[in-house]
Amino acid sequence: MGSPKINWSKFTINPDYDAAPWWDFTKEGKLMVRSCDVCGHRWWPPGAIGCSSCGNFEKTSWVESSGKGAIYSFIVVTQPILGAFAEATPYLSAVIDLDDMRGVTGLPVRVMGVIDEGDDQAGINSKVELYWEKISADGKQMPRWRLSTQQPANVWKFEGRPKGS
Amino acid sequence: MGALTGKAAIVGVGQTEFYRDAKRTTLSLGLEAIKKAVADAGLRLSDIDGMTSYQTGDSHSSNDMAQSLGMRLNYAVDIMGGGSSSEALVAHAAGLLAGGYCRAIVIFRSMRGRTGRRMGGQALSGPQPNTVVTSDGQGPMVGVTTPAQNFGMAAMRYMHDYGVSTRQLAAVALTHRYHANLNPKAVFYKQPLTLEDYYNARWVSKPFRLYDCCLERDVSCAMVLMRREDSYDLRHPPVFVLGGTARTMSESPSYNAGRLHTPIYWHGSNWGRNRAFGMSGVTRSDINVASFYDAFTITPLLQMEGYGFVKPGEAGFWYQEGRGLIDGDLPVNTSGSHLSEGYSHGIQMVIEMTRQLRGRADDACPNWEEGIHTYDRKAGCRQVKKHDVGFCSAWGSPTQSSSLVLSQFATAN
Ligand SMILES: [Zn+2]
Numbered sequence: 001m002g003s004p005k006i007n008w009s010k011f012t013i014n015p016d017y018d019a020a021p022w023w024d025f026t027k028e029g030k031l032m033v034r035s036c037d038v039c040g041h042r043w044w045p046p047g048a049i050g051c052s053s054c055g056n057f058e059k060t061s062w063v064e065s066s067g068k069g070a071i072y073s074f075i076v077v078t079q080p081i082l083g084a085f086a087e088a089t090p091y092l093s094a095v096i097d098l099d100d101m102r103g104v105t106g107l108p109v110r111v112m113g114v115i116d117e118g119d120d121q122a123g124i125n126s127k128v129e130l131y132w133e134k135i136s137a138d139g140k141q142m143p144r145w146r147l148s149t150q151q152p153a154n155v156w157k158f159e160g161r162p163k164g165s
Numbered sequence: 166m167g168a169l170t171g172k173a174a175i176v177g178v179g180q181t182e183f184y185r186d187a188k189r190t191t192l193s194l195g196l197e198a199i200k201k202a203v204a205d206a207g208l209r210l211s212d213i214d215g216m217t218s219y220q221t222g223d224s225h226s227s228n229d230m231a232q233s234l235g236m237r238l239n240y241a242v243d244i245m246g247g248g249s250s251s252e253a254l255v256a257h258a259a260g261l262l263a264g265g266y267c268r269a270i271v272i273f274r275s276m277r278g279r280t281g282r283r284m285g286g287q288a289l290s291g292p293q294p295n296t297v298v299t300s301d302g303q304g305p306m307v308g309v310t311t312p313a314q315n316f317g318m319a320a321m322r323y324m325h326d327y328g329v330s331t332r333q334l335a336a337v338a339l340t341h342r343y344h345a346n347l348n349p350k351a352v353f354y355k356q357p358l359t360l361e362d363y364y365n366a367r368w369v370s371k372p373f374r375l376y377d378c379c380l381e382r383d384v385s386c387a388m389v390l391m392r393r394e395d396s397y398d399l400r401h402p403p404v405f406v407l408g409g410t411a412r413t414m415s416e417s418p419s420y421n422a423g424r425l426h427t428p429i430y431w432h433g434s435n436w437g438r439n440r441a442f443g444m445s446g447v448t449r450s451d452i453n454v455a456s457f458y459d460a461f462t463i464t465p466l467l468q469m470e471g472y473g474f475v476k477p478g479e480a481g482f483w484y485q486e487g488r489g490l491i492d493g494d495l496p497v498n499t500s501g502s503h504l505s506e507g508y509s510h511g512i513q514m515v516i517e518m519t520r521q522l523r524g525r526a527d528d529a530c531p532n533w534e535e536g537i538h539t540y541d542r543k544a545g546c547r548q549v550k551k552h553d554v555g556f557c558s559a560w561g562s563p564t565q566s567s568s569l570v571l572s573q574f575a576t577a578n
Contacts, residue, residue: 006308012297019301047301052417073322073429075314076371085308086292090371093307095318095429109218112307119371124325156325158372161364165332 003116004088008135011084020143022046025062027139032062033101033109041104044111053104054118065109067130068148069096072110076119076158092118096128096145113145122147123157166391167408167444171575173259174396174403176269177206177389178516183352183507186280187383191224195275196233202271202387207400213389215240215267217257219510223282224275240267242383247284248458249433249559250274251512252567253411258436268395274512275385283381301328311403312460313369313378319430320372320463324366326383326428329466331372335363337462338376338504340489345501347528347547349493353505371553377462379503386512388519393575404522407554407570408445410437415564430463433566434471434558441472445570449474452570453551454496454521456514458560459503467560469497471567491542496549499526511559515569518555520575526546 015023025032033044034051037060041053050057074094080086092115101109113130115122122128127148132141179201181187181194183482195218203210216227240261244250254272261267264452278284296305304310309318320363323329342358345351358376366375396403413433427435434441442448455474457465466480474495475483483489489497500506500517507513520526524536531537538548557569 010295011305012295013302014297014299015302016300019299022301037528044299045303048301073318073325075309075317075321076368077308077314078368078370080292081311082296082308083292083294084296088308091308093309093314095322112309114307124322153322158321158324159330160371162330162332165330165335165362 003146004091004114006088006114007084007086008142011135013136013140018049019047021056021062023140026132026141026143029128029141031067031139031143032066033063033098035061035063037061042101042109043103044109063101066100067143068100069098069108069128071095071122071124071126071128072097073117073124074115074119074122090118092122094128094145116144116146119158121126123155125152125155127151134145166446169259169263170407170444171405171409172393173262173390175388175395175406175515175519175571176391176396176399176401176403177202177208178387178519179205180350180386180513180516181384182350183382183384184279186381187366187474189383190227190232191275191277191281191385195225195230195273195387198227198385198387199230199234199271199273202389206389208269208389209285210234210236213269213271214238215258215261215270216273217241217254217270218243218273218275219246219254220274220276221245221247221282223277226323230273238267238292240270245511247561247563248460249412249511249561249567251482251510251515252557252559252569255390255406255515256409256411257570259406262390262392269389269391271387271389272387274372276510277383278381278508279383281383283338295481312467313373316461316463317370317373319467320461322428323430323463323467324372329478329481332468333485334372334377334462335360336481336484337459337465338363340484341459341498341501341504344491344499344547345505347542347545348500348506349502349527349529351506352382353501373461376504379460379508382507384507384509386509386516387568388512388516401525402523402573404519404573405575407447407572408441409567409569410441411567412561412565413437413567417564428471430467432467432471432560432564434468434568437566437568438472441568441570446576447554447570452495452556453553454499454518454549455556455558456502456518457558458511458514460560462504464498464560468560468566471566472558491547491549492557499547499549515557516567518557518571521549522552522555522571524552
């Protein structure tokens, strides 16, 4: 279906002190996650400034992800709610496990993204990769995601109505 | 058991009708519900000296209500919150009554859930014109802002993990609809839902179709609580508060910032399950009737499993076998609740539980107000047969849950 057309002119980003550095990194095409300087835990989103493993929020750093991952869960939005996405429906939004980022318990760091492909092609476990789309005059970019060329065998697709029901 | 088990009782309940468009303010709706609840208790407005409510910046306050009803309150607090707040406020009320802050307290919720601020987020005239992100924008930047979308993420992963399909989601919709068909107050009174109707309905956002989602309405509901010793000689038998949990949270309020990465479909009940039953002094097998917050068809499944009524992954199949129907193993959501009665942010489910535990479910039986029922479902009786102990489970944000164990006896056993 091609990448969903999102009208970023209807989307204003006016970040607070906590999230501003993350948006600045997007201008350089860098997808950053937070890292705890005390215990080494890593997480996203950037608006959550404290470490849920040890409670430290005073000393954290940014680390860059390569932007490769796998779909942990997803929905397909069919009804336009946000103006910026009004002409993008239907679009698939996903929770994505990053391949190269792990928290202290060894589990992957999770981010969210719109996937270019629909649920006819994508599902849970699908491998995805990041690309950037410029969205504002000051150079901010939005992470966008598409299916990777190599796909695993265990992609789980949503069945609207299972056979026999 | 908890220190306050059996010390407070729900003595009166009241609600407006579920309007598609009430053409009334939340003040007017609230006043009606409060008056009805006080009258149902057999009390006068001047007997009430405490009031609490919950809202999301979309309603009138206790102060507004008291002024229009000529009440002078000794305690008035309004909290921010939607689902899971009514059970939490019952917990507050038990403490306030025991502590002597007030002697009779009203809890209310008044909302224009259909014509005012809709939880679904859509503007009245269509999509919201503009989105302003002031932080990281985690949800909005990927076009995910509504409860249906957020709970959809949890639903999809749950279905993957346990081999559950939309057929099990449909079973929840059909069960609650059957109960609404018996409930004269329900929006879908006498309007059955078939499996074909379910599958033919439009998508809201996959995996949810129209009948997977609650029925937004303009409505107000209220209840009155008093101390046990004050509750006996009123209009109806008292329904006692045994215990529960109040807005229990999971370890990660976000999809992703947590440390443990419990599955995204886990929520407060997975942490509150022992406290809920332990402080109430009952076990799951003591529960005769239950309700699980049904903002969506997925949410009752996750709560039933979270509180341990069935094993993980089993709840949908349990529903499909008809075990939650009014004459099944454990009747659930007997009013039709959010999916088929109307959406009130949970408080109507506590009201329904109160009516069931009194043995006075309002139905087609001519003498239901005296607790005389035929139990003939075809004739429109909707009173459950055994009604000693009831369990109300509620859900707010994707990670926040409350529960409430109620009983017609001040001690459970
Ligand atoms: Zn840390």
